[in-house]
Amino acid sequence: MDPITRRELMLEHYQNPVHKGLLNDKEYIKVNTHNESCIDNLEIAVKIEDGIIKDIRFDGEACAISTSATSIMIETLLGKSIDKVKEIVQNYENMINEENYDEEILGQLNVYNETYLQPNRKKCALLPFDALKQILKQIEKEK
Amino acid sequence: MNRSDFPMLQNDLIYFDNGATTLKPQTVIDEMVDYYSNYSANAHRGDYDVSLKVDKMYENVRDKVQKLINCAKREEVVFTKGATESLNMIVFGYMKYILKENDEVLITKAEHASNVLPWLQLAKEIGIKIKYIPLDEQHELTLSSLQKSITDKTKVISLAHITNVVGDVRPLEEIGKICKAKKILFVVDGAQSVAHIPIDVQKYNVAFLAFSAHKMLGPTGVGVLYGRYDLLNIMHPLQYGGGMNNLFEIDGTVEYKNIPTRLEAGTPPIAEVIGLGKAIDYLLDIGIDNIHKYEVQLKEYAINKLEQIPNIKIYNKHSQSGIIAFNIDGVFSQDTAVYLNHYHICVRAGNHCAKILKDEFKINNTCRISFYLYNTKAEIDTLVKVLEQSENIFKIVL
Ligand SMILES: Cc1ncc(COP(=O)(O)O)c(C=O)c1O
Numbered sequence: 278m279d280p281i282t283r284r285e286l287m288l289e290h291y292q293n294p295v296h297k298g299l300l301n302d303k304e305y306i307k308v309n310t311h312n313e314s315c316i317d318n319l320e321i322a323v324k325i326e327d328g329i330i331k332d333i334r335f336d337g338e339a340c341a342i343s344t345s346a347t348s349i350m351i352e353t354l355l356g357k358s359i360d361k362v363k364e365i366v367q368n369y370e371n372m373i374n375e376e377n378y379d380e381e382i383l384g385q386l387n388v389y390n391e392t393y394l395q396p397n398r399k400k401c402a403l404l405p406f407d408a409l410k411q412i413l414k415q416i417e418k419e420k
Numbered sequence: 421m422n423r424s425d426f427p428m429l430q431n432d433l434i435y436f437d438n439g440a441t442t443l444k445p446q447t448v449i450d451e452m453v454d455y456y457s458n459y460s461a462n463a464h465r466g467d468y469d470v471s472l473k474v475d476k477m478y479e480n481v482r483d484k485v486q487k488l489i490n491c492a493k494r495e496e497v498v499f500t501k502g503a504t505e506s507l508n509m510i511v512f513g514y515m516k517y518i519l520k521e522n523d524e525v526l527i528t529k530a531e532h533a534s535n536v537l538p539w540l541q542l543a544k545e546i547g548i549k550i551k552y553i554p555l556d557e558q559h560e561l562t563l564s565s566l567q568k569s570i571t572d573k574t575k576v577i578s579l580a581h582i583t584n585v586v587g588d589v590r591p592l593e594e595i596g597k598i599c600k601a602k603k604i605l606f607v608v609d610g611a612q613s614v615a616h617i618p619i620d621v622q623k624y625n626v627a628f629l630a631f632s633a634h635k636m637l638g639p640t641g642v643g644v645l646y647g648r649y650d651l652l653n654i655m656h657p658l659q660y661g662g663g664m665n666n667l668f669e670i671d672g673t674v675e676y677k678n679i680p681t682r683l684e685a686g687t688p689p690i691a692e693v694i695g696l697g698k699a700i701d702y703l704l705d706i707g708i709d710n711i712h713k714y715e716v717q718l719k720e721y722a723i724n725k726l727e728q729i730p731n732i733k734i735y736n737k738h739s740q741s742g743i744i745a746f747n748i749d750g751v752f753s754q755d756t757a758v759y760l761n762h763y764h765i766c767v768r769a770g771n772h773c774a775k776i777l778k779d780e781f782k783i784n785n786t787c788r789i790s791f792y793l794y795n796t797k798a799e800i801d802t803l804v805k806v807l808e809q810s811e812n813i814f815k816i817v818l
Contacts, residue, residue: 284818291814292750316754316770316785338784340754341818398758 283388287345294348296334305334306415310408317343317401321408325416328359335405342389342398347405349385359413366406373399421706423794434765434799439584439612439743439790441634444699448637451698452691463690464663464681478690481697482680485644488700488708489610489629490620493649498680499693502643503611504534506630509645509683510607511538513655514628515576521547524573528553528561529780530583535609539578549573558738559780560588566595576605581613585788586736587743589617596625605651611635615703616741617712627651633692638699642692645683652679659685711793715742718791718800725804732807735786742791748810753785759813760787763806 299307305322317339324332333351354362369386371378375393392402423429428443435443461471463478485497500506519525525539529552539550553569556562561579570577577599579590592608599606605627610619614629615636621629629646633639647655657664657676664685666675676682703711719742726732726746735745748756757769768788771778778784789803 284814287818288814318784338752340752340758341814344752345818395758 278387278390283391286349286385286388287341290345290348291341294335294344296332296348296351297336299334299336305332306412308408308411308415309337310404310411317404319343319347319404319408321347321405321412323409323412325359330354330357330359330362333409339404340401342392342401343404346386346389346402349388350405350409353384353386354409359416362409363413366410369406370403373402421793423796425702426794429794432764434763434795434802436789436791436795436799436803437766437768438792438795439635439788440768441640442615442637442792443794444639444695445637445702447702448639448695448698452639452695455691455694462687474690477694477697478688481693481700484697484700484704485646488614488704489646490622491646492622495678495680496646496649496652498645498647498652498683499688500630500643500645501641501689502632502634503609503630504632504643506628506643506645507534507607507609508538509655509658510628510630510647511542513658513683514647514651515548516542516546517654517656519546519548519575522549522573523575524549524551524571525576525578526551526553526566526569526574527578528555528583530555530559530561530586530588531578531580532584532609532611534611535578535580535607555780558588559586559736560739561590563591563594563598567598570598570602570604574602574604576607578607578609580609580611581619582616582741582743584612584743585745585786586739587612587741587745587790588736588739589613589741592619592624592626596623599627600625612741612743615708615711616715618708621646621648633696633699636696636699637702638696639689639692642689642696644696649679652683655679655683657683657685661685663687706793712741714793715791716740718742718795718797719744721797722789722791722800722803725800726807729804729807729810731810735781742795744789745786746789747783747786748807748813751810751813753787755813755817756787756810758817759810760803760806762816763802765803765806 299322305324307322309320311318319335319337319339321335335347365382368378368382372390373392380387389402392398425445426443427446459470459473461474463474482494482497486494525548542548543550554565581592582589596606606625607628608626610629610631614631627648632643664677664682666677668674723737731749733747747753753769757767760767770785
């Protein structure tokens, strides 16, 4: 992806993120996450039905990378099964951490394929995914 | 003062994060290397020459601190790990044994976590009440607001001399007078001030003062607790062990040393204390008053220029210190810091350990510029130029 398209996509999702604002709905599982080395603070809420991601919403204040990654993550994961989501999360983490990954499965999330060049921003790109993983863990425990 | 005194400044770097820590002059570094190279023995122990030299060099620094803060006795100076440890000693080694349930401690929402959390914890332990003196619309403390907050139950007022986000200078002399008249203990957090503006603990009626060497050209790992002799003398140590006792028996009989040694259990940070001594020499050579004047000049110069940039919001234009808190409209503070870092300009983004300030500013995060004596107008010009082009910010940070 060329740098200009990449930046424009991130910027669009930073300035106009999708699904911002939490709903007062008990069916959502919610976690709060903040990055240890910086000051991002996001709340992420996920609604799952029959093993499918029905909705994800978020709120909070965070940097351009964290916020856009949250928004793009939401777009990418809506309607996917939990197994598929796990696969995507694993591949995304591999990409950020410079390991082998499947480009195809990541779709728009590929815009973060050069974040590793700024090592101190890796955590920002991983932030919403860390939150999501916490939620998936909770669900597994409840089973 | 020469910029060449500071090896860090030889790097291609504009360092505007002096509120977090300051750079070290070569003299301080050399002094510590000299200890490690030429007389690296323990303190208060030996009977041989180099060990005696350690004692002399270490104890000498107490005299230098005494001169810096003008306390009555050198025994009133205790070496600690830093401002945070000093404040914890004040709260848990002294206040815990003096204060009673429902006694009131006055602080403000602009205090650093290290002057808030120990008090909140003590409130949980013994039921004292922590009250916040209301700040004015510029987030600063006024004397009238302070006076109105005092009640019959007020036993302690604990304030930063200079706050670390707003950078306002508290009128210590007047507050000290009020405290004296009302028999209130006046605790001062000097972390942001001791190397920036003169302090006189006797004149200002200060009961306790806390500060860190690393924010005043000195090394990390060491700080100072000053306590008025009669108060310090009944402070309970938070640490027991070697160095602070005269004798002990297995049956539990113990005789402790006098202050300040009683409050310095274990091997102290010897090299760091000696380094702090050199830092004080450096500061007193220039004159703390001159440092303050210079910082205020730098701030005025910077504010005049930053005000011209339309999309920049400054939160503390008027405070009389070297601290500027700002944001670029529509940009998260951390992104601003990353952008400036691209031009080798070091500033800090975040809540600056004063989390409760968000109740006042109605924002969670700012970028903070904090100047010190080696910063220059030319460096400010570079900052301004970079901020003027901030429409490019996302080309850099994304
Ligand atoms: C006002 C104030 N008080 C206390 C501290 C704590 O100092 P230290 O971390 O050196 O113990 C700081 C450090 O940022 C500070 O700015």
